[in-house]
Amino acid sequence: MRRKILGALAALPMLGMIPGAVQAQEKIVIGEINSYTALPAFTEPYKKGWTLAMEEINAAGGVNGAMLEIISRDDTGDPATAIRIAEEMVSRDEAVMLFGGFLSNIGLALADFAKQKEVFFLASEPLSDALVWSKGNRYTYRLRPSTHMQAAMLAEQAAKLDKKRWATVAPNYAYGKDAVAAFKSELNRLQPDVEWVSEQWPPLFKIDAGSTVRAIESAKPDAIYNVTFGGDLAKFVREGSLRFLFEDRIVASLLSGEPEYLDPLGAEAPEGWIVTGYPSMDIDTPEHEAFGKAYMDRWGEAPKTGSIVGYNSVLSIKAALEKAGSTDTEALLAAMEGLEVPSSPTGPFFYRAADHQSTMGAYVGTTALVDGKPKMVDWFYADGANYLPSEEDAAKMRPAE
Template sequence: MAGISFTRRAGLAAGSAIATAALIGARGSAAQGAPVKVGELNSYARMAAFSVPYRNAIQLAVDGINRAGGVMGGRPLEFVFRDDGSTPGDAVRVAEDLLTREGCAFLAGTFLSNVGLAVSDLANQRKKLFLATEPLTDALTMAQGNRYTWRLRPSTYMQTRMLTEAARGRTTRRWAIVAPNYEYGQSAAANFKRLITASIPGAEIVAEQYPALGRVDAGATVGALAQARPDGIFNVLFGPDLTAFVREGNTRGLFERRFVLSMLTGEPEYLIPLGDETPEGWIVTGYPWEQITDGPHKAYIDAYRARFNDTPRKGSLLGYVTAQVVANLLNKANSLDSEVLVEAFKDLRTDTVVGNVTMRALDQQGTMGTWVGETVLRGRQGAMRNARYADGADYLFPEAEVRAARRG
């Protein structure tokens, strides 16, 4: 592959003023005055592989934005970072602290879906904006959606649909599901059951395994799946659970001659730990950063590598886009009033390093996409091949379904 570029959006090749400032250090008048504080809480300890690069990229973008003049006519932008404890109770306490003691104008972040839902509920109670950047559960913007909660990253429905549509034309009919036993995994499994028959008529689920998050018994899980003799596997495990599952599955031959669809596995956060144990030929969502040739996106990658002496992760990209969207929101609203910010978010279009991202007013879901491709071993490291960028705008929930869910 020569490289991945966004030719469909050639008009964005120059990038936005925010992107240009952050990437090349363009200088207007440096931002001055009282900072605009955004309270960012995330699973920095438990999910460090994703969240630390995410935080790094936010800071990279913010530094560039402030060198170029800041936001809202010249005020510096500041993210106040806190660990959310990876539990709903801890996260709510941290969020309260960010809003009260730290004086943050609004909230952003969270990683785990159950944590994101808890902070969303707090935001609704406090009537404070919350930009959920990473939690993927559909409930966040559907059945439990509220006026003050918006999500940037593609949801479980969107990413599951990307994968099931990639399976169209296959004859794989007997499917097994393995997913972590909490909101995100359950949501992904429910979407898969709903969507797979549209791509493969006659598909059926013959086995389901839901290990506790972070405590997978890989031997028992792999054994149960093998016993069901599926033709295909839909995998939602990530992090250390994924590594343990793949190692045991490779040892027992679980993946031989089986078609696998796997959420998130193509992200560097999870491919790097797999190393030479990466199974080949899985259809995955991920981030093949080393294949990016698009101008603004490539410039961001180069800037990140120079600043942190490391390769970018999917979390890095999400963090960078988060800062771009937040800056654009503040400039449009030109106010820190929650109601003004909410109105400004409706159908807000931001030119980011991945192209246009729109915050759809109907369900408050962003159109940021991700990459879909196949796993492959290159030397002793896993990578993606035949990757394409799937625009989130093409995978949103149908409008009638959103209206019905949010009415309830």
């Protein structure tokens, strides 16, 4: 019996020599959830972006000697489906953290799941301010510049034009409401004599562009703030152009300079709109040029906004894992407080401890037709840190924990 026990104990270290055991020890499983079938224009480039980052990291030796394994699932645009997938990833697939999300309602649902299950969630894309402020929690951080940040970037440019009468059009859900509230607040602060003469709230992806355009036109605004995107944006642009809504009117438009939304407009794209977006291959910093070349070599196409979001998501995960030195949730959360990502295609950024928002910025410019194709011109990079409330003020917006 003594010989059997000693033999069994002696064999235990040999487990590390079994290929399957080594593989289990040398990989970090991460769950990724997004609306791939519901919103392919953004999520397909996004997936290519995070895939490229994962491949580059693993080719360089992984993180702390371990390979990243990202398990990706499609939530179909449904919050309940996203929650079911998240549960499976954590309990069955043993994912040490989650990332992803596009629509704000799904991002908020996943954030609540993260809180209830005490798992780290990096919200890559959802833009609702509630995600880091009114409904923020210690388990959720957000990468993309928020609704408030991008609206403030546009308001800064709009205030310089000194237009008094403004109309707004935005989808009637969390993101649209946050976007209008943020823009109005910032523009009122910068230009107190502004009048808000019309607010249009079409249902998401079901805009009646004709009635929306007529309602705005009847208010006779000097300028328009637009938050529609995707198919709604295309319908609004087409109907507005037919009715000359945009002639001699300033339009400030959130996200409309992103290739995902600007390129499909083709020759119908409006000119002179002030937009947030992404000028893709026109960015000439060394970091972005290296990223752009790698992306083109891997996928045979220019990167889009989603590509950057996906890529920077995995760079953030790598930085958090390296700083934590562990996959333990508490260690990851401690690492995320003030976490710096010193080198990314869009430049350095960090995650604020007070509200869990990253300082990743966005590009601001105007739309134009160049050789018959839509393009973002006269752009500049707006550092996200310059468009956030102080950390002290942001902390006051979050619920007590």
